[in-house]
Amino acid sequence: MPEHRQALLGGRAEISILTLPPFVWLLVFFLVPVLILAALSFSPAGMTVEVFRTPSLEHYRQSLDPFYLGILLRSIGYAASATLITLLIAFPAAYFIASSPPRRQVWLLFLVFLPLWTNLLVRLYSFKIILGDNGLVNQLLQALSIVGEPLSLIYTPLAVVVGFVYWNLPYMIPPIYAALERMNPSLLEASMDLGASRAQTFRHVIVPASLPGVTTGVILCFVPTLGSFIVPDILGGPESMMVGNVIAAQFGQGLNWPFGSALATLLTLLVTVGVTLYIRYGEPGSTAAREARA
Amino acid sequence: MLALNAISKRYGDVSVVEPLDLVIDEGEFFCILGSSGCGKTTLLRMIAGFDRPTAGRIMLDGVDITDVPPNHRDVNTVFQNYALFPHYRVYDNVAYGLKVRKTPEAEIRDRVAAALELVGLSGFERRMPAQLSGGQQQRVALARALINRPRLLLLDEPLSALDRKTGEQMRQELADLQARSGITFVFVTHNQAEALSMASRVAVMNRGVFEQCSTPFELYQRPQTRFVGDFVGSMNFFQGVVTEVSPDRLGVEVLGQSRIERRGASDLAPGDTVVFGLRPEQLRVSLLAPKDYENGFFGQIERTLFLGEATQLSVRLKSGERIDVKVPNYLMLEDKVMGLEQNEDVWVVWSKGSGVVLHA
Numbered sequence: 006m007p008e009h010r011q012a013l014l015g016g017r018a019e020i021s022i023l024t025l026p027p028f029v030w031l032l033v034f035f036l037v038p039v040l041i042l043a044a045l046s047f048s049p050a051g052m053t054v055e056v057f058r059t060p061s062l063e064h065y066r067q068s069l070d071p072f073y074l075g076i077l078l079r080s081i082g083y084a085a086s087a088t089l090i091t092l093l094i095a096f097p098a099a100y101f102i103a104s105s106p107p108r109r110q111v112w113l114l115f116l117v118f119l120p121l122w123t124n125l126l127v128r129l130y131s132f133k134i135i136l137g138d139n140g141l142v143n144q145l146l147q148a149l150s151i152v153g154e155p156l157s158l159i160y161t162p163l164a165v166v167v168g169f170v171y172w173n174l175p176y177m178i179p180p181i182y183a184a185l186e187r188m189n190p191s192l193l194e195a196s197m198d199l200g201a202s203r204a205q206t207f208r209h210v211i212v213p214a215s216l217p218g219v220t221t222g223v224i225l226c227f228v229p230t231l232g233s234f235i236v237p238d239i240l241g242g243p244e245s246m247m248v249g250n251v252i253a254a255q256f257g258q259g260l261n262w263p264f265g266s267a268l269a270t271l272l273t274l275l276v277t278v279g280v281t282l283y284i285r286y287g288e289p290g291s292t293a294a295r296e297a298r299a
Numbered sequence: 300m301l302a303l304n305a306i307s308k309r310y311g312d313v314s315v316v317e318p319l320d321l322v323i324d325e326g327e328f329f330c331i332l333g334s335s336g337c338g339k340t341t342l343l344r345m346i347a348g349f350d351r352p353t354a355g356r357i358m359l360d361g362v363d364i365t366d367v368p369p370n371h372r373d374v375n376t377v378f379q380n381y382a383l384f385p386h387y388r389v390y391d392n393v394a395y396g397l398k399v400r401k402t403p404e405a406e407i408r409d410r411v412a413a414a415l416e417l418v419g420l421s422g423f424e425r426r427m428p429a430q431l432s433g434g435q436q437q438r439v440a441l442a443r444a445l446i447n448r449p450r451l452l453l454l455d456e457p458l459s460a461l462d463r464k465t466g467e468q469m470r471q472e473l474a475d476l477q478a479r480s481g482i483t484f485v486f487v488t489h490n491q492a493e494a495l496s497m498a499s500r501v502a503v504m505n506r507g508v509f510e511q512c513s514t515p516f517e518l519y520q521r522p523q524t525r526f527v528g529d530f531v532g533s534m535n536f537f538q539g540v541v542t543e544v545s546p547d548r549l550g551v552e553v554l555g556q557s558r559i560e561r562r563g564a565s566d567l568a569p570g571d572t573v574v575f576g577l578r579p580e581q582l583r584v585s586l587l588a589p590k591d592y593e594n595g596f597f598g599q600i601e602r603t604l605f606l607g608e609a610t611q612l613s614v615r616l617k618s619g620e621r622i623d624v625k626v627p628n629y630l631m632l633e634d635k636v637m638g639l640e641q642n643e644d645v646w647v648v649w650s651k652g653s654g655v656v657l658h659a
Contacts, residue, residue: 194349195382197369199396199447209399213386 039273046266064267073251073268080247083162083237084230087169091177091226092219094170099181099218100211103188110186117178120171129168129239136164136240160242168236176229177222184218185211220284228276248272300325300483301346301451306355307507308341315341317507318355323485328477330486330498334530338507339487343453346485347376359450375444376453380460381436383428389415389439390424396447414442417476434465441473445480454486458493470496491531495519503527525657528576535582535622539575539656541567551575551656554618559594560651567656574657579625581653584612584645595648596622600641612639614647622647 047060067073102113120128135141136158143155158164192214196206230236234249241247248268255265301323308316316338323329333339344350346357348369357365364372375396383392391398393414397407415421418438428436437457444452454473458466474497477484488494494501495515502512503526511518511527522528525536542558543550544567551559553575567573589595598616612624624647639645 189380189382189385191378191380191382192384194347194369195376195378195384196395196399197349198347198374198376199399199443200370201395201399202370205399209395210384213384 042266043270045263046270048263048266050263064264065271067264068267068271073248076246076251077248077272079245080231080249083165083169083245083247084227087166087173087230088223088227090166091170091173092223095174095177095181095222096215096219098174099178099215100185102178102182103185114179114182117175121175125172125235126239128171129236132164132168132171132240133159136167159240160245162241162245164240165237165245165247168240169230169233172233172236173226173230176225180221180225181215181218184215188214224280224283228280231276232272300360301485302358303346304356304358306342306345306352306357308338308345308350309353314507316345316352319507319509321502321509321512323483326481326483328474328484328486328497328499330488330494330501331504332488332491332494332501332531333504334489337504339489339504340455342504343376343455343485343487346451347374347453348372373450374453375447375449375451376455377437377440377444377457379456381428381440381457383436383439383443385428387428388424389420389426389428389431392428392439393442393446395443410446411442414446417445417480418442419472433461434469437461437469441476445476445482449482451483451485454484456488457486459488459490466493473497495531503530505530522576522655523657525574525576528655528657532578533623534576534578537575537577537620538659539573541569541571541573541656544569549656554596554616554620559654561654561656572659574659575654576657577622577649577654579611579623580609582622582624582647582649584614584624584626584639585648586645588646589648593648593650595646597644597646598622600639600643600645603641614645616647 046064047062049059049061049063098117102110102117105113133140137143138155138157138159140159142158143152146152147155188211192210193206196210197203201209232249232252234247234253237245237247237250238253252265252268252272255261255268259265301321303319303321305318305320306316307314307318319342331339331342341350345352348364348367352365355365356363359373384395387395390411393411394407397410402410411424412421415423418441420435420438420442423431423435423439428439431439437460440457457473458469461469470493473484473486477497486493486498495518498515500512501515501518503510503518505526510530511523513521518527518531522531522534528534528536537553539551539553539559541550542552549561549567551561551573553559559575584600585595596614596616596618598614600612601615601621602613604611604613606625607628609625609627612626614622614624616622
């Protein structure tokens, strides 16, 4: 921290006092439970002190079973495709908002956040009405004679991905909007002035300016989606089960907490490593790319 | 080379640029001078292609480019805030115009090196814009525009964000750069010193119209309107009446007490009301009454203002009017101009050839 900032905030001791409450909060309600979970994953059976006497890797061995690996891969596939589709929808929306007059921007952002006022569970149930066999989509398609028989949309991987995209949009649009809104609009004129077409201006000026927002949005969408169990639970069928469902089942009906803990620990490690690599190497605005340029 | 034919711009009921005509010749350093809101930037943006004129045509080399988008105009712009691409290095910023036109890589390398050398920034290729000073960013913006060898380079107040010393240094460099490259420059500024020192011709713009368009010398020495006289430099104005008109003499009576004679033919007739303008540096103060080749007013020193290279005296005339006189400071004794004190009675004197007579 630069010296003047430190002087502004007070001495080192004062900063420590101010940061103590959040630190304690995270310690008690985040770090401790994660550590308990990690310890539990080595327990031979149940929640016992046995874990310290005879730690077991049995649950990790079980996690690597092809059946569970398949579910993990499917979860990554769902999360990746949902994130990509969300990005493709969110980018034009964010661009539209950022290029609107300032007063309208406030209202458009308000609309983006509006769905968050209602519980996710309620909103997901509404998708049953929209995607069901006699739902809005099927009625519309039949009325327009595009299909004869209703399509089975609900309880399919498609429904799960649609649900994820819907869920993620309010988390993807704002960071991209913020990045585009910060961009100096005369950069667009400079690009055109130098002979670039609209497409070239988009690629060489707008996309690079949006990248910090895209990175944030992708992480904000991909990580919760990967661990989600509500969306596949409500909109998916048996074949669209995700790793989150498996973990939830171990803590619920399965009552196999050590196995659930092992899966959860693996997932946490995977996400941590993945996000770190993405931020460092994943895109042109990354730390590595910046260092290479400097 | 560039011709504007009755070009105008309106936003709803608000007229920003009144219909105006302008012809700029090949190799000119043309300056549009005006205060903020006078329409000068809008005019520049219409030439660049960012704004569409409400009416009128823009011709470049005899071709109508009014409807040609900016990326297809042989015109480049240096923006007021430079508008360098923050995510690109200096090299990629300068190379941008060539890259989007799919120029071969080897040619790009040579031309970027040449462009950076032209603006004195060789060796800065790998810097990011944020690592450069304002003056350096300015040079990158120049190189980025000049590398495309445009027919016309537009500069929108490019020096106004620089500190005074750097700005003055850049004036010299811009003039040199223009002379060496031979590219026609159109330069927009609110700074009269920039306009007078660099331009081959200056157009003074006020409320969407050109008040006067002439060489810097003409502009300063023979302003055609009261606005120009006041905006470029400063000027004392008086009401006057024409007393005598002959081919080589113009007599004007000012303040009922002095007969002012001035050379110059004009369309004036005896009895016409006119405005008589005198620049503060055309005047001097004296304890002696004016000689017969001079005119003078009698008054009292009301206020003195130290300007560094000169001192400005405000003299209140017997008639109640105030007149500003600028005295070079080599005439100072101690810290007084010619030893003069405040409230002292003096003559304000000028030669009969000085001053301009303007239509009222």
